[in-house]
Amino acid sequence: MATQAPEETILSETAWNKRRLYALAQRIGPSEREYDLTMPVTAPVNDEQIAEIPELDEDDVDRAVEQTREAAGEWREMSLDERADVLTKFANLAAKNRGELLDLLQLETGKSRAHALEETIDVPLNADYYADKGPGILATESRSSGIPIATSAEVQYDPKGIVGIISPWNYPLVLSFADAIPALLAGNGVVLKPDDKTPFTALRLAELLEEAGLPEGVVTIVTGDGPTIGSAVIERVDYLTFTGSSEVGKLVAEQAGRNLIDCSLELSGKNPMIILDDVDIEEAARGAIQGSFTNAGQLCLANERIYVHESIYDEFLAEFVEQTEGLELGAEFEFDSDVGSMIDEDQLQRTKDHVADAVEAGATVEAGGNARPEVGPYFYEPTILTDVPASSLPACEETFGPLAVVEPVSSAAEAIEKANDSDHGLNASVWSADRKRAKEVARQIESGTVCINDPFLVGWASYDAPMGGVKESGIGRRHGPEGIKRYTEPKTIATSAVGPLGPVPGIPDSVFAKGFSAISDLQRRLNQLRR
Structure with a gap:
């Protein structure tokens, strides 16, 4: 330089x-x-x-x-x-x-x-x-x-x-x-x-x-x-x-x-979180905090869409709001703060625009919703929105900020339908006390990774398993083999122990063809018996 x-x-x-x-x-x-x-x-x-x-x-x-x-x-x-x-x-x-x-x-x-x-x-x-x-x-x-x-x-x-x-x-x-x-x-x-x-x-x-x-x-x-x-x-x-x-x-x-x-x-991801009706409410809310507000929401694996069974919706929302309002903003070089800064003015403004667009269209701010310049130039409060119209920005686009949209659903089937109604499919999470039930839901979600009772770390930390997206969330996989x-570049090296594979000098072609066909058919039958 x-x-x-x-x-x-x-x-x-x-x-x-x-x-x-x-x-x-x-x-x-x-x-x-x-x-x-x-x-x-x-x-x-x-x-x-x-x-x-x-x-x-x-x-x-x-x-x-x-x-x-x-x-x-x-x-x-x-x-x-x-x-x-x-x-x-x-x-x-x-x-x-x-x-x-x-x-x-x-x-x-x-x-x-x-x-x-x-x-x-x-x-x-x-x-x-x-x-x-x-x-x-x-x-x-x-x-x-x-x-x-x-x-x-x-x-x-x-x-x-x-x-x-x-x-x-x-x-x-x-x-x-x-x-x-x-x-x-x-x-x-x-x-x-x-x-x-x-x-x-x-x-x-x-x-x-x-x-x-x-x-x-x-x-x-x-x-x-x-x-x-x-x-x-x-x-x-x-x-x-x-x-x-x-x-x-x-x-x-x-x-x-x-x-x-x-x-x-x-x-990009626009990742869903599905909360079934048998969850531990406090645990699920803690997972929503981690899934939505880690790295101030600037995470391609973040849960930006949260679908909650209507029978526990009010109780979950109250717990999620209470935990969110208890988060501390800051970026001290000690383990004192919960949520740090956004990266720059562009990301901050994108979050502001998404919140403003949703509110103007009729959404309700349940927690957060404000920039915090007294903490630092690009800090924004962890924000929870409800009643978000399907046409508004946070419903249609990846926010990539500390913003979660919470919506009630009447059944697991409705949650799956809404989760799959997206151009993206990078990460998803399913929450249930019944892990077998959660896996049944997970198998129906169109996503490269689905985490159960954890927002993203359990999937990312599975180093022996592939990680990547479907639809517009990408091609190819990192992690694992x-x-x-x-x-x-896989290179095949094939070897013949008998020289060139083909007609043998001195043997009529018709005889060779008959013998070669018989050997081929025998090999096929042996392969079928091993299945």
């Missing part, structure tokens, strides 16, 4: 200072490059600038991808077990440095400390999962062949090459490295474009990866104008992972398709 290194000014009560952030920013982009243009990074809690990052151009991305491709050669030659050892060391380092990562997350996002904690716990667990299970998942597999004994087949999983990751600001640790970790274990290089609001958490994790033994340059981070740099990444990589809105996701998929590269997209095999 062309800017002068700043003084070691302490940033609030955190473990970070401007000199440390400046040093991290030097890791951005291709090596040996000075950047004349920079972009500010501000702290949402007070809207003050904390650092600057370079604004790269397309040529910089081109060089970054090529340098990553060169560096990844050494990494690819390492065995799966050796790469897994690096991830294990990385998991230990991420856990060891949790305190400073918490500070950095809060500094960049304005989250409450409790909500930031979820990310710092997730990354080591995710790395440990793939370090443990990944080598087995990607081991060369024997497959059935058409003619046993005479032929054999096996599949090996080769890395794609360079994986591009475009990650959002709301979960800058998790939604970058939940994708980078399996991509790396599979032997790929990674070019990561974090949101320019939150680059430093990704930079710090990349630094810890190299400390754990990842060869320098296998992960490269690029920053700059989102559409420009994001598009440049898609043009140059071999696989693309994107997390963001459905609108942008469609553009990403279109560009990836033109380049004939595969992609996985986790996109599906989450690592997407970063590979």
Whole structure:
């Protein structure tokens, strides 16, 4: 960067200072490059600038991808077990440095400390999962062949090459490295474009990866104008992972398709929460708090639509309102506050607009409904709306803010119908004292993940199970075997023990055809007997 290194000014009560952030920013982009243009990074809690990052151009991305491709050669030659050892060391380092990562997350996002904690716990667990299970998942597999004994087949999983990751600001640790970790274990290089609001958490994790033994340059981070740099990444990589809105996701998929590269997209959600008539009211209300107001509602898995059986609707609503009104706003670097700041003015205004539109159309504000500038510039009260018309903004669009809409339903069937009446299908939750009954409801919901008696964490933390969306909530899956095999090209190696499969010299074709048909029919019958 062309800017002068700043003084070691302490940033609030955190473990970070401007000199440390400046040093991290030097890791951005291709090596040996000075950047004349920079972009500010501000702290949402007070809207003050904390650092600057370079604004790269397309040529910089081109060089970054090529340098990553060169560096990844050494990494690819390492065995799966050796790469897994690096991830294990990385998991230990991420856990060891949790305190400073918490500070950095809060500094960049304005989250409450409790909500930031979820990310710092997730990354080591995710790395440990793939370090443990990944080598087995990607081991060369024997497959059935058409003619046993005479032929054999096996599949090996080769890395794609360079994986591009475009990650959002709301979960800058998790939604970058939940994708980078399996991509790396599979032997790929990674070019990561974090949101320019939150680059430093990704930079710090990349630094810890190299400390754990990842060869320098296998992960490269690029920053700059989102559409420009994001598009440049898609043009140059071999696989693309994107997390963001459905609108942008469609553009990403279109560009990836033109380049004939595969992609996985986790996109918007408008997630339902179904509360059946036999629930523990207090527990369900606590789940609604977590599902609706974690990270100030800036969560693609958030429950924005809550359907409650009419027999318990009044009691649930009263409990939900009471618990919501007891939440404390703030982003102190201690575990004192329940709900943190929104990321910026745009997100704050979107929430304001959704609430105002619903109220103007006849909705009732049961709790919240106000910005809180005395706490910080982008704080908004956790808000509960009822009687929300189906045509109003919070009924039709993802709010991505601390807003929950509560509606009574007459039966589980009605709740399922309303839950499925959406263009999205990322996450849902079902609440019942009878888990078997809840599962029966869950199976009928059109969603990539359905959680029972928990809003989203039980699904996200199931690292061995796939996570992703249906409809306009995305394509592809992260987590589990599906989450690592997407970063590979399966290669079939088929072997004949008898030479070319076909007519044999010296044997009449008619005799060969008769014998080959008999063997084929016998093999079919044996296969059918084994079913």
